[in-house]
Amino acid sequence: MTQSLAERYGAPVPRYTSYPTAPHFSADIGADTYATWLAALPMEKPISLYMHIPFCDEMCWYCGCFTKIVKRYKLIPAYLDTVLHETELVSTHMPTRMTVSHVHWGGGSPTMLKPEDWQRTMDRLHALFDIAADAELAVELDPRTTTPSYVSALAAAGINRVSIGVQDFDAKVQKAINRVQPYATTATVVAWLRDAGITAINLDLMYGLPHQDENKIEHMTTLALDLQPTRIALFGYAHVPWMRAHQRLIDERALPDATERWTQAELAADILTRAGYVRVGFDHFAHPDDPMAAAAQNGALKRNFQGYTTDDTDTLIGLGASSIGTLPQGYVQNSASIREYQRLVAADTLPIARGLQVTDEDLLRRKVIEELMCHLRVDLAAMCKSFAQPVEHFDSTLATFDGFVRDGLLNIDGRALEVTALGRPLVRAIAAGFDSYLEGGAAKHSSAV
Numbered sequence: 470m471t472q473s474l475a476e477r478y479g480a481p482v483p484r485y486t487s488y489p490t491a492p493h494f495s496a497d498i499g500a501d502t503y504a505t506w507l508a509a510l511p512m513e514k515p516i517s518l519y520m521h522i523p524f525c526d527e528m529c530w531y532c533g534c535f536t537k538i539v540k541r542y543k544l545i546p547a548y549l550d551t552v553l554h555e556t557e558l559v560s561t562h563m564p565t566r567m568t569v570s571h572v573h574w575g576g577g578s579p580t581m582l583k584p585e586d587w588q589r590t591m592d593r594l595h596a597l598f599d600i601a602a603d604a605e606l607a608v609e610l611d612p613r614t615t616t617p618s619y620v621s622a623l624a625a626a627g628i629n630r631v632s633i634g635v636q637d638f639d640a641k642v643q644k645a646i647n648r649v650q651p652y653a654t655t656a657t658v659v660a661w662l663r664d665a666g667i668t669a670i671n672l673d674l675m676y677g678l679p680h681q682d683e684n685k686i687e688h689m690t691t692l693a694l695d696l697q698p699t700r701i702a703l704f705g706y707a708h709v710p711w712m713r714a715h716q717r718l719i720d721e722r723a724l725p726d727a728t729e730r731w732t733q734a735e736l737a738a739d740i741l742t743r744a745g746y747v748r749v750g751f752d753h754f755a756h757p758d759d760p761m762a763a764a765a766q767n768g769a770l771k772r773n774f775q776g777y778t779t780d781d782t783d784t785l786i787g788l789g790a791s792s793i794g795t796l797p798q799g800y801v802q803n804s805a806s807i808r809e810y811q812r813l814v815a816a817d818t819l820p821i822a823r824g825l826q827v828t829d830e831d832l833l834r835r836k837v838i839e840e841l842m843c844h845l846r847v848d849l850a851a852m853c854k855s856f857a858q859p860v861e862h863f864d865s866t867l868a869t870f871d872g873f874v875r876d877g878l879l880n881i882d883g884r885a886l887e888v889t890a891l892g893r894p895l896v897r898a899i900a901a902g903f904d905s906y907l908e909g910g911a912a913k914h915s916s917a918v
């Protein structure tokens with residue numbers, strides 16, 4: 470049964486970190502539109518910032534991020550200067566001095582920044598915005614290059630949440646993905662972070678990697694639990710060598726198939742939930758004391774470009790090359806070319822390459838998809854009414870869901886949908902039923918399992 474489900478519903482679908490998804494953005498949206506959207510931001514509402522640092526020391530072969538390998542550090546402070554310049558430029562288009570409730574540094578490896586870069590970045594943000602006293606300041610951290618003094622610099626800059634990239638602790642798996650990172654390295658950095666007062670610690674794990682099997686997944690998950698993280702993200706490796714050429718270095722013969730991926734994901738989930746972690750959406754687990762556990766249980770969980778989040782702002786400003794921003798009116802994406810991004814910002818131009826203005830229909834579908842992805846249920850009739858649409862609006866879509874119901878993935882009561890425990894790993898495939906842009910674009914996405 471499980472084997473046929475993994476194969477039947479494992480076709481490529483988006484991760485729905487946005488709706489509509491990024492492949493549907495167009496060059497029709499540029500700097501001028503972005504400027505008008507920024508000027509119209511509601512002054513009383515807080516915003517969030519995402520700062521992208523697209524540099525790494527060496528390439529992990531599984532990597533799906535927009536990053537560049539650099540050996541000369543001097544490129545990085547120059548790039549950071551541009552990001553801070555862009556931040557100022559964006560702030561001048563806003564209607565007032567805005568309050569910021571979340572800042573997330575991603576990449577690439579944001580911890581390629583030097584300790585002194587963190588302080589000057591925070592000084593600049595404090596100069597341009599009111600950073601809320603309880604703001605979440607989160608960084609993706611590469612433990613392979615971290616030192617105690619670096620951790621102290623992060624804490625001094627106010628960083629209060631860290632995501633540590635792990636993937637797997639097994640040496641054979643690490644070698645096969647070109648990311649050698651002994652368990653002791655991760656454990657030592659976790660201890661340094663706690664000593665420095667940074668106790669909100671996420672671990673990023675992965676299944677579906679070359680050479681992984683059930684024994685390795687059990688070992689990986691047990692070791693992760695020993696570190697007592699506040700959150701664990703369990704991502705399925707997305708093998709898309711047609712989009713990420715370096716993934717061709719991964720031996721495809723060593724990759725688990727769809728059925729094995731399903732088994733690995735559910736085995737890890739079972740171990741984590743039995744240890745008391747709350748399962749969040751389809752790929753996150755939160756310690757009961759972590760705010761994400763409460764958000765999952767009280768309906769406050771959201772989804773944005775970083776995945777599942779407790780950030781409930783309507784506005785996420787993307788800063789840095791390739792960054793995507795979300796505003797009430799739609800999405801914008803900066804130029805992915807670092808050179809072009811720097812050229813535009815140097816000319817005091819908002820460096821937007823493309824975007825999408827959302828329609829009322831997009832907003833309705835986005836809400837339906839977000840409810841399914843976050844809370845695994847949605848009352849379509851109530852949702853349609855709240856968007857002033859007839860309750861029958863999605864009836865033709867529902868008529869295509871017989872297979873999900875027959876296979877035990879979804880319960881439908883009238884127009885109320887509830888994803889079952891069996892269907893949880895496949896919620897992306899169910900959500901895709903509401904994606905009116907999907908047809909013909911599936912090859913751009915990763916497997917649903």
Ligand code: SF4
Nearest residue numbers: 525528529532534577
């Ligand atoms: S450190 Fe992260 S962003 Fe950099 S290559 Fe590895 S996976 Fe990609």
